[in-house]
Amino acid sequence: MNKEKLTVIKIGGNVIDNSENLHNFLEDFHALPGFKILVHGGGKVATDLAKSLGIEATMVEGRRVTDIEMLRIVTMVYAGLINKNMVAQLQARGCNAIGLSGADGNVIKAQKRPVKDVDYGFVGDLHDDSVATGTLESLLRAGLVPVCCAITHDGDSQLLNTNADTIASAVAVAMSPVFDTSLVYCFEKKGVLRDVNDDDSVVREIRAEEFEQLKQDGTVAGGMIPKLHNAFEAIRKGVEAVYIGKADELPALHAARFGTRMAR
Amino acid sequence: MNKEKLTVIKIGGNVIDNSENLHNFLEDFHALPGFKILVHGGGKVATDLAKSLGIEATMVEGRRVTDIEMLRIVTMVYAGLINKNMVAQLQARGCNAIGLSGADGNVIKAQKRPVKDVDYGFVGDLHDDSVATGTLESLLRAGLVPVCCAITHDGDSQLLNTNADTIASAVAVAMSPVFDTSLVYCFEKKGVLRDVNDDDSVVREIRAEEFEQLKQDGTVAGGMIPKLHNAFEAIRKGVEAVYIGKADELPALHAARFGTRMAR
Secondary structure, eight states: OOOOEEEEEEEOOHTSSSSHHHHHHHHHHHHHEEEEEEOOOOOOOHHHHHTTTTTOEEEETTTBBBBBBHHHHHHHIIIIIIHHHHHHHHHHHTOEEEEOOOTTGBBBBOEEEEOSSOOSSSSOOOOOOOOOOHHHHHHHHTTOOOEEEEEHHHHHHHSEEOOOHHHHHHHHHTTTTEEEEEEEEEEEESSSSSTTOOOTTTTEEEEEEHHHHHHHTSSSOOOOOHHHHHHHHHHHOOSEEEEEEEEGGGGGGTTOOSEEEOOO | OOOOOEEEEEEEEHHHTTTHHHHHHHHHHHOOOEEEEEEEETTTTTHHHHHHHHHHEEEETTEEOOHHHHHHHHIIIIIIIIHHHHHHHHHTTTTOOEEEEETTGOBBBBBEEEOOSOOOBEEEETTTTOOHHHHHHHHHHOOOEEEEEEEEOOOSOOOOOOOOOHHHHHHHHHHHSSEEEEEEEEESSSBBSSSSOOOTTTOEEEEEHHHHHHHHSSSSOHHHHHHHHHHHHHHTOOOOOEEEEEGGGGGGGGOOOOOEEEOO
């Protein structure tokens, strides 16, 4: 294939909540060659702000319900405070970042999750046509680096709180016809570990056909199963490779020594 | 001149704080033909949020001082809550809006106001090279409608609170070499009034050479003097015309029946 390379990277609270981790990550992100898109989650700032305002987080079956008050808070914190500070820090390094919610340029349109047993409130689910590939491509080709927060919209004025992992995956899938796209999930471990007690027992590569075997022998268990399932889904839909590893090892990505690589 | 038309419109609290006013304004803004950029101020949401969090607004000589706590609040409210809701509402009307702080795409770089007698805190002043004309032009030509909030950055990671009138004027001036640019200030009156007690006594047009005369005969007095002074400064620097009038009369803009028009 002769397509240009694009890397979509997702970071979560473990990077965002610690200013030194974030500083180092943004340094490494800036150094990454080729086209790139950053997707970030929330971290604990939103929870702290809600607490300061006396707003209780409503949980149903272990999942946060986004009522109208909580939506206001995550919009302020994710799209405002975190996104703009991250963009300003990237600009200081000479990286021409542009912060985006899903409403901006209509880049990510979602639908409010239907109410079944649980009403999750203002939470957005993505569908196959959620991502505006052309607009993101225009921004990339104008020399801009999109930094997407986990707020989307429904196309009918309503902002929606949306899972950042899901956004990263949908963006990578949608960009795959245009770019040779890799998707990188930064999380708290160095990758899929052969031995959970040994941080250095990283499984370097998992092919689609090996996934079943690794589930059966217990190498992939618990919360890792849905993560890897989603990774192979993204690959099935056109993403070249999905990496899962620790943010501070990002510089090793292009030497193929970053975390666990999943591929076709 | 053969340049394409661009309209830069600034709205403030009197439009933003009232959801019906905002709804109507966004409807009219969407209907406006040609390239356009929206610049919005803050409104009272930031003050209300500060109050809820027990943060006192510090005032020095009638001007709000932006300490680090207040900067966090205005970043959340202006760049997050207000900007993203406005963008989502424009998207719902089919207007491909993209919300921007000055850090996004480095579109507006400011410098922290130097401390003289008063330390205004994290307040940004603009200079001649503040606006990234090329990036704004790229966005416009990609079919996007920039919606700028009153948060800028210093290029060294620091976000700064910046006057929205000043941003609108700097953007209009910077875009003038590329577009035939009009600058529109929406405020609470229908324009410059010949008789302050008669809302319909709008002076339709003021030429640069008439400004002195209108100051002398008292038609332009008080807070209108600096407003008009800034308008003529923008015209001197290349803006085609500056309009000042009431947001709800925006549809009359292209029939030249909107507020007071200032021109060379």
